[in-house]
Amino acid sequence: MLIGEYQHKMDAKRRLPMPARLRSELGPKVVVTRGLEGCLFVYPLRAWEEFAAKLNALPLTSESSRNFKRFMFSGASEVELDNLGRILVPDYLKDHAALQKDAVVLGAGERLEIWDKEKWRAHQTRTADEMEAHAEALNEFGI
Numbered sequence: 001m002l003i004g005e006y007q008h009k010m011d012a013k014r015r016l017p018m019p020a021r022l023r024s025e026l027g028p029k030v031v032v033t034r035g036l037e038g039c040l041f042v043y044p045l046r047a048w049e050e051f052a053a054k055l056n057a058l059p060l061t062s063e064s065s066r067n068f069k070r071f072m073f074s075g076a077s078e079v080e081l082d083n084l085g086r087i088l089v090p091d092y093l094k095d096h097a098a099l100q101k102d103a104v105v106l107g108a109g110e111r112l113e114i115w116d117k118e119k120w121r122a123h124q125t126r127t128a129d130e131m132e133a134h135a136e137a138l139n140e141f142g143i
Contacts, residue, residue: 004019006106016086047111048076
């Protein structure tokens with residue numbers, strides 16, 4: 001399970017360290033893709049394959065399904081962790097997430113999320129008051 005919040009710095013060559021305590025669960029290669037709300041999603045290969053299978057099962061006849069599949073698959077890049085546990089963030093993904101030097105890597109269960117530090121703080125501030133309402137709405141899913 002990928003959990004926690006980690007502060008990291010991306011270097012000038014767009015290399016970003018993955019949290020040391022999560023590297024064994026990530027494995028030597030990961031898939032990085034566009035995330036929602038202006039972040040990046042990072043999947044261990046096994047989790048990406050499971051997610052991709054669910055995406056591929058979406059109906060071709062649904063425009064929203066086609067658009068979401070395009071968004072996720074066209075943004076995906078398989079990357080290797082180097083011997084220091086860093087990934088190279090492709091330019092188009094760096095731009096999508098508006099990543100600067102300071103980044104936050106978040107555990108989100110089966111995936112990680114990468115946020116620009118300032119964007120993450122703004123998102124937290126914006127959504128903090130909504131968490132109780134979200135938690136109540138999740139009751140229908142047994143949470």
